[in-house]
Amino acid sequence: MTRTGLEEGVTRRDVLKVAGLTGIGAALYASGIERFLPRALTAQATDQVPFYGKYQAGILTPVQNHVQVVAFDIQTTRRDELIDLLQRWTRACARLTAGLSLGESDSLYVPPEDTGEADGLSASHLTFTFGCGISLFADNRFGIAHKRPDALRELPVFDLDQLNERWSGGDLVVQICADDQQVVFHALRNLTRIGRGVVKIRWTQAGFQRSKAADATGGTPRNLFGFKDGTGNPDLSQATVRDKHLFYQWRDGSPWLTNGSFLVVRRVQMHLEVWDRTILKEQERTFGRERSSGAPLGSKKEFDSVTPKQRTAHGEAQLPSDSHTAVAHGTGQEHLLRRSYSYQAGINETTGALDAGLLFLSFQRSPEQFITIQKRLATSDRLNEYITHRGSALFACFGGIQKGGYIGDALFA
Known part of the structure; x- marks a missing residue:
């Protein structure tokens, strides 16, 4: 596709010279120049999420349409x-999110320094x-074994888990x-390219x-069983x-993790x-909610107690x-932030059945919040008849990155 007029001579670098790296382009809009710019450039003021801050982005950030979770092993x-x-990744992420x-x-x-497939695209709330x-601290290979948080351990293997090391x-x-x-x-591609020779991908999973x-209402998304999740x-x-x-607190024992959070990843087929x-009545009794409204059975609205x-x-x-809702709720004392997505990974070549499910992601101050809930679910949840847990991992997510610093710098200080 060719471009005409002023648009031909305007590059992303030119726009940023006028608008500034924050993407706040008041000067552009006042001059009327935005009429000649590609849509991806004029959208930058509203679709960027700051990379630097007290907390890492991607936790409190409104949930985006797509996710890619990637685990690396260090070579x-x-x-x-x-x-x-980590310093090179920091510089790359700051640019990409802008x-x-x-x-x-x-x-x-x-x-080329960039692989190019995002040229002309906006930041899209990246x-x-x-x-x-826990394996990062093994054998004291980087001199940080003494800094491992007590809470960062292997998640237990719960009843009915059928875990695959691949995930x-x-x-x-x-x-x-x-x-x-x-x-x-x-x-994903560029982080992997930058890390070549230092890290390699262990596993990765896309979600949607x-x-x-x-x-447009921004309502609670539905999982592949058709229920709000x-x-x-x-x-x-x-x-x-x-x-x-x-969020992890300084008094929790590992000051370097302050303002961080524990991430649980579960690949649930x-x-x-x-x-x-399965008939609708049984589906609803399995979840403990009405499928259409999301209301708990016996209530009228989705967010009723x-x-x-x-x-x-x-x-x-x-x-x-x-029911899933009743067992997960328990006494109502355990809380965590679910940030889950659906996944689809082709078919089972033996049965021809779809390989699809839930990429469960949760953030919490302590892994015990998740473990307590999952122990109940693993033993009593009616939903277990329809799901199988295939992958499991626990990570300590760093606190926010500050300008002039780098990813995880407090751990290596």
Whole structure:
């Protein structure tokens, strides 16, 4: 596609010279120049999520349309090489989240600094969330074994788990989210390219939700069983709630992790063919919610309180005690932030059944918040008949990155 007029001579670099790296282009709009700019450039003021801050982006950020979770194993044994990679990743992420390429490619005789598939695309609310697994501290290979948080351990193998090493573990993790799938892939590809020789991919999984364009109301997304997923998330608008349930505190024992959070990743296969043959009444009693409204059984609205003891006129429990909602709710004391996506990974070549399900992602101040809930679910949840847990990993996600610093710098200080 060719461009005409002023647009031909305006590059991303030219726009940023006028607008500034923050993308706030008041001068552009006052002059009327935005009429001649590609849409991807004029959108930069509204679709960028700051990379630097008190907390890492991708936790409190409104959930984007797409995710790619990638776990890396570290190949180098040199601390300085690992730190250098984290510094290079930091610079790359700061540029990509600002809607910039990783560099100009002025020579035809060297590989480009950027792979190019996101050229002309906006930042699309791109975020990166970095963390480390327990294996990073193993053998004191980087001189940080004494800094491992007590809470960072292998997750237990729960009843009914059928875990595959292919979808578990990792030295480092990155959660990459954006509203455009190509932007997400571009980010994954370039982090991997930059890390070549220092890290290698252990596993990676893409996920999706309904898009913002398809649901302008921003309602709770539905999982592949057709039920709303994430209704029970806590209200994190108050700092006291965030500090209590979501973010690691200095007094928790590992100061370097302050303002970080623990990320649980579970790859949960959904047996869709079995579910699709189940009557609606049984589906609703399995989840403990109405499919259409998302309301707990016995209630009218999605966000009505869960009341496990509520009875019908005949004395029967309106919310089955073994329903997913009732078991997950428990006493109502455990809270975590679910940030899950659906996944689809082809078919089972033996059965021809779809390989699809839930990429469960949760952030919490302590892994015990998840473990307590999952122990109940593993033993009592009626939903277990329709799902199988295939992958499991726990990571400690760093606190926010500050300008002039780098990813995980407090750990290596």
